[in-house]
Every structure is written in structure tokens, then in C-alpha cells.
Amino acid sequence: MSGLKTTGEVGAGTVLERVSRNARSLLSLNRSREFGTLCRMLELEPADSLLDVGSGDGYWTERFARRVGQVTGLEPDDAMLGRARRLHDRTNIRYEQGVGESLPFASATFDKVVGVSSLEHFSDPVKGLEEMFRVLREGGRMAISVDTLSPENSSTDFREWHSTRHHVTRYFREEELISILTTIGFRVEPVTMHIFSSPLSRWARETFNKRPRQLLPLFPVFRGLVALGDALPSGTHGQIIAVCAARPAAAGNGEAR
Ligand SMILES: C[S@@+](CC[C@H](N)C(=O)[O-])C[C@H]1O[C@@H](n2cnc3c(N)ncnc32)[C@H](O)[C@@H]1O
Numbered sequence: 001m002s003g004l005k006t007t008g009e010v011g012a013g014t015v016l017e018r019v020s021r022n023a024r025s026l027l028s029l030n031r032s033r034e035f036g037t038l039c040r041m042l043e044l045e046p047a048d049s050l051l052d053v054g055s056g057d058g059y060w061t062e063r064f065a066r067r068v069g070q071v072t073g074l075e076p077d078d079a080m081l082g083r084a085r086r087l088h089d090r091t092n093i094r095y096e097q098g099v100g101e102s103l104p105f106a107s108a109t110f111d112k113v114v115g116v117s118s119l120e121h122f123s124d125p126v127k128g129l130e131e132m133f134r135v136l137r138e139g140g141r142m143a144i145s146v147d148t149l150s151p152e153n154s155s156t157d158f159r160e161w162h163s164t165r166h167h168v169t170r171y172f173r174e175e176e177l178i179s180i181l182t183t184i185g186f187r188v189e190p191v192t193m194h195i196f197s198s199p200l201s202r203w204a205r206e207t208f209n210k211r212p213r214q215l216l217p218l219f220p221v222f223r224g225l226v227a228l229g230d231a232l233p234s235g236t237h238g239q240i241i242a243v244c245a246a247r248p249a250a251a252g253n254g255e256a257r
Pocket of ligand 1: 002045053054055056057059060061074075076077080096099100115116117118121122123
């Protein structure tokens with residue numbers, strides 16, 4: 001499989017940027033779980049072509065690219081794209097500028113489509129999901145993680161802080177998302193993953209995320225509390241969910257993979 005792109009000398013600034021990015025990812029209470037879940041849901045194969053919608057600075061895009069043949073990172077933000085090309089490029093990745101609501105790709109181009117916490121930032125998430133369906137090949141799989149804050153699972157204070165800080169346009173509930181996906185034509189898999197689904201794990205997230213610097217020495221404790229809380233049977237809706245769906249093969253074209 002292709003490796004990291006070498007773009008000549010790497011400056012001290014780039015090294016520091018990379019170290020700081022890696023540290024931020026390692027110090028997230030949820031992102032590596034989202035990534036692992038999405039990889040499993042997508043059933044990635046070495047020959048797959050994967051579209052990562054809302055690829056940000058490419059940190060996770062590059063990790064997907066270690067597992068499949070070709071990855072396209074689609075991102076609207078110039079600064080993010082620049083960082084992705086500088087820090088997280090590989091010979092099997094291409095980064096493109098664009099928005100999820102109008103994907104600059106022909107229909108039925110990709111084997112797999114993923115979105116890591118990006119859909120809730122779209123100005124028109126339903127259009128974004130329709131576009132994901134359009135660019136997927138028949139039998140292809142789509143998996144996305146989204147923030148799903150609601151009065152049931154979060155404090156008003158945390159929701160307001162989170163939506164402002166992270167520019168969220170819409171929080172979804174599982175059943176809303178499944179209904180939208182089904183209407184579009186996806187076959188939704190019954191494997192939704194809920195993260196921060198208990199009062200304990202939610203308390204840990206809300207407390208840590210608001211003061212990450214001060215609480216940094218206690219990160220392993222908070223991570224343990226989240227793992228413990230999410231392992232408890234709670235029956236409540238998580239603050240983040242990951243869902244998976246397939247684009248069914250048209251009748252006569254065989255079964256979806
Ligand atoms: C929370 S970040 C996640 C980035 C990346 N997936 C990650 O996990 O590191 C959300 C990303 O969605 C992008 N985004 C916002 N609106 C978008 C849209 N309409 N279409 C595609 N991406 C969008 C943002 O620019 C941002 O990079």
C-alpha cells in the first residue's frame with residue numbers, strides 16, 4: 001500500500017503542528033472510538049475507494065488511507081485543506097475543496113463514504129445525505145458519526161456552549177437520521193453505536209471538554225469514567241451516535257455487499 005508523501009524538508013513548525021495535532025487526537029474522549037466504530041461499520045477492504053466528507057485537517061483521513069486503496073478528502077475550509085495537505089498527505093489521498101451538499105464527483109464513484117462528525121455542520125444535512133447516496137456505488141456502504149445533543153441527554157448550558165463553539169447547524173436523534181436515510185433509499189443497518197450514553201460518561205465529557213487544559217493530568221481518569229459509564233446499561237440516547245447504511249443494489253444486480 002502507498003505510504004506517506006515526502007515533500008522535502010520538514011520544518012520545525014510543521015513538526016510542532018503535527019505533535020500538537022496528534023496530542024489533541026489522543027486527548028479526545030471520543031474520536032478514536034468513533035474512528036474504530038466507523039472502520040468496522042464500513043467493512044473496509046484494501047481495494048476500496050473511500051470518500052471522507054468534511055475531512056477537516058486530514059488527521060483521520062490519513063488513518064483511513066492506511067486501510068484502503070484510495071481516499072478522497074472533501075473539505076470546504078481553505079485553512080483545513082492546507083493543513084491536511086501539509087500534515088496528513090499520502091500517495092493514495094487526494095484532497096478536494098467542496099461542500100457535502102454538492103459533491104464534485106460523478107454518481108456511483110465510491111465504494112465507501114464516511115463522515116466523521118461533519119454532517120451536523122452542514123447548512124443542508126439532508127441534501128448532504130442525498131449526495132452521499134448518489135456518489136456511492138450500488139452495494140456500497142456509508143457510515144457517519146454525528147453529535148446528537150438533546151434536552152434528554154445534555155444540559156442546556158453544554159448544548160449552547162457546544163453548538164456555538166463547534167458551529168453546529170442541527171443535532172439529530174437516531175430515529176430522525178434513520179428515517180431520513182430510509183427515505184433517501186439507504187438500507188440502514190441495525191448497529192447504531194451510542195457514545196456518552198450514561199449520566200456518568202456525559203458528566204465526564206461536559207466537565208473535561210470545557211476545561212481540557214486544567215484537567216489534562218486527569219485525562220486517563222476521565223477516559224476511564226467514560227468507558228465505565230458507556231459500558232453500563234443505560235437505555236438513553238448518546239450524545240454522539242455512529243450509524244451505518246448501505247446503498248442497495250438495484251433489482252437484478254445482485255445483493256449489497
Ligand atoms: C468537527 S470537524 C470534523 C473534521 C474531521 N472529520 C475530523 O474528525 O477531524 C467538521 C468539519 O466539517 C466541515 N464542514 C462544515 N460544513 C461542511 C459542508 N457543508 N460540507 C462538508 N464539510 C463541511 C468543517 O469545515 C470541518 O472541517
